[in-house]
Amino acid sequence: MYTGIGDALLILLSPMNLSWIALGTLLGLIAGTLPGVSGVSMMALLLPFTFGMEPETSVLMLIGIYAASTYSSSTGGILYNIPGGAAGVPTTMEGYKLSMKGRTGEVLSTDIYASFIGSTIGFVCAVVLTPLFITFATLFGTAERGLFALLALALVGTGALSRADPLRGLLAVGIGLLVGTVGMQPNTGFVRFVEGYPQLWDGFHLVWIIVGLYAIPQIFRLATLEKYFHAVREMDLHYGFGEEFRRFLSLFRRNRGMIIRTGLIGSIVGALPGLGTVASSWLGYQEAYRSSKAKEEFGNGSIEAVAGAETANNAAVPNTIVPLLSLGIPGSAASALILGAFLLAGVQPGPQMMAVNPEKVWTILLGLFFTGVFFVIFGLPFHRVAIYVTKVKPAFLIPAIVAFSAIGTFLATGFEEGIYITLGIGLVAVLLERMYLPVANVLLGAILGPTIEKELLLAYQIGGVGRFMQPGAASLVLIIAAILLWGLYKNLLPSLVEIWSPKSSQRVS
Amino acid sequence: MMRPTPYADLLTGAFALALGATGTVITLGYPSTSGGFPFALSAYMVAPIGVLLLFKGVLRLALEARPNTDGDEDSEDAQHVQFTPVTLAVIAAVTLATFAIGWLGFIISTGLLALVTGRIFRTRLWVTLVYVAAQSAVLWAFLRFFSVQMPEGLLM
Structure with missing residues (x-):
């Protein structure tokens, strides 16, 4: 199971691969720090340019962006109360208040060191979990593969383990699945929806969908972000690295149990599809609150909360990749983009990858650890540069992103109309966002849809309905049904009860 | 997390219903092995969710004291595109x-x-x-x- 680690280290330590990780880390730091610019958007923008690269090289750059943007998603929150992503919200709640009390250096340092500890714990867990998941995956046949992908979508769509709106979550998944059915049916070759357009017979290209869903709305989001940049431009971010490090060590000594527990919670939650870094950071926050002796500080600026949330969400990062590497099934938007990089390079992740190219799997897992090291090295000086990052004018950023999105889209297919289709998908994504539909679910549906359809139809053609009655498949069917019912019961029912409650009726009368 | 207004529920429901109905009509003529999946998605997933969202929106408009038409949606949110x-x-x-x-x-x-x-x-x-x-x-x-x-x- 652990063969190939030595080869992976050699691949990873090549100057070229280290440079790509370093570049990815820097880009991730920028993406996370700029308000409203997410790491996933940055990954989407760069994905088309990975075409032609070695798969491990392109994936190393993308995971560099992903890991560093998860860490720095709270930097913007601490500095100007706007997190770079949803995973940074708990830290923003506490960190910004501490920053306002003049403790900016302490919060930023705690953020970075806790993130590093989290990413190290997450890396160790990923090294243990990946072979276990792969052993589990080798027991799967076509029906189980299709049903497991469906299970991932059920978890994502219903918000069974989070607090998402299940109707909107499932609708977004359904839209994504429909997008995935455009073009040739994988088993029969029958063309659906686009009979008159031969260029679309292979369906919407992954790059069009990714750039359309993530990079294009980013362009329009930037149009209103200028006001958020003003606050940080006048800040003084010079603080003593050594002094803050000693302060963090003291915090760590007092709270090491909590920090290790939040790391483990983040790792386990990260490996579950649909939860990832956002749920991890909230669970880390809750664990920090539960074990704190200074509960009154929570909500008014708690450094323990920052440590707990950051350890947990960074521990989740390596583990969100585990289902992708072991089963070939992405459980989050970021891992869907990483899957995109693999597919563009002609590599299908999954249990076969560990059997045929184990060094690829280990290169990626070890790369995640290296990214943690890089964001500590770059992160501390980057805090001082963050002010200059916010000086980039949206007036100039917007045409640059449009230009690179167009080049990237065109490079992927060499098809001019692809640029227009991508813009169309982007405009639809903006409308979906305004309808509060999560575009990450659309992306996961579009990516997993063809796999689900192909595997389930194949299983049905081979064994009929009886194939789904076999223990493995039947268990998965029952779990999916339970998740759907639980998600609806937990999230939909309370909102309907709230509408019907006597209080709201009284207000009407 | 921002809470959508009842009007957003109605709009989303109408959109889902229209999408589901269009998908159902188009895929009705497809062979079952090739068109079964998009047909099932349109007819049994997207369209019913549209109906549920419409129902929820109507219910909220009827029962909620003061439908929130501007509060939450207009709150500053850097994660969404603002239509300024x-x-x-x-x-x-x-x-x-x-x-x-x-x-x-x-x-x-x-x-x-x-x-x-x-x-x-x-x-x-x-x-x-x-x-x-x-x-x-x-x-x-x-x-x-x-x-x-x-x-x-x-x-x-």
Whole structure:
């Protein structure tokens, strides 16, 4: 199971691969720090340019962006109360208040060191979990593969383990699945929806969908972000690295149990599809609150909360990749983009990858650890540069992103109309966002849809309905049904009860 | 997490119902092995969710004391696109510039886009012009260096 680690280290330590990780880390730091610019958007923008690269090289750059943007998603929150992503919200709640009390250096340092500890714990867990998941995956046949992908979508769509709106979550998944059915049916070759357009017979290209869903709305989001940049431009971010490090060590000594527990919670939650870094950071926050002796500080600026949330969400990062590497099934938007990089390079992740190219799997897992090291090295000086990052004018950023999105889209297919289709998908994504539909679910549906359809139809053609009655498949069917019912019961029912409650009726009368 | 208004529920429900109905009608004529999956998605997933969202929206409009039409949705949220006049102008400019790529060529249309966004954000004209020139030069060099044949339009 652990063969190939030595080869992976050699691949990873090549100057070229280290440079790509370093570049990815820097880009991730920028993406996370700029308000409203997410790491996933940055990954989407760069994905088309990975075409032609070695798969491990392109994936190393993308995971560099992903890991560093998860860490720095709270930097913007601490500095100007706007997190770079949803995973940074708990830290923003506490960190910004501490920053306002003049403790900016302490919060930023705690953020970075806790993130590093989290990413190290997450890396160790990923090294243990990946072979276990792969052993589990080798027991799967076509029906189980299709049903497991469906299970991932059920978890994502219903918000069974989070607090998402299940109707909107499932609708977004359904839209994504429909997008995935455009073009040739994988088993029969029958063309659906686009009979008159031969260029679309292979369906919407992954790059069009990714750039359309993530990079294009980013362009329009930037149009209103200028006001958020003003606050940080006048800040003084010079603080003593050594002094803050000693302060963090003291915090760590007092709270090491909590920090290790939040790391483990983040790792386990990260490996579950649909939860990832956002749920991890909230669970880390809750664990920090539960074990704190200074509960009154929570909500008014708690450094323990920052440590707990950051350890947990960074521990989740390596583990969100585990289902992708072991089963070939992405459980989050970021891992869907990483899957995109693999597919563009002609590599299908999954249990076969560990059997045929184990060094690829280990290169990626070890790369995640290296990214943690890089964001500590770059992160501390980057805090001082963050002010200059916010000086980039949206007036100039917007045409640059449009230009690179167009080049990237065109490079992927060499098809001019692809640029227009991508813009169309982007405009639809903006409308979906305004309808509060999560575009990450659309992306996961579009990516997993063809796999689900192909595997389930194949299983049905081979064994009929009886194939789904076999223990493995039947268990998965029952779990999916339970998740759907639980998600609806937990999230939909309370909102309907709230509408019907006597209080709201009284207000009407 | 922002809570959608009842009107957002109604709009989303109507959109889902329309999408589900369209998908159902189109896939009705497909062979079952090829069209079964999109048919099931449209008829048994997307359209029913649309009906449920419409029902929820109507229920909220009828029973909630003061439907929140502006509060939560207008709260500042950097994660969503805000439909301000500036954003709408940017959306129009980006759309026009993108569709102009095939006709005017990539370099010219992105240069014009930079000029227009410079005006939208009221950047000094000379700064904008310097930026347009720099961007065009960088893009031209990038395309030459990597031998990318973007549409050339008028430059052909």
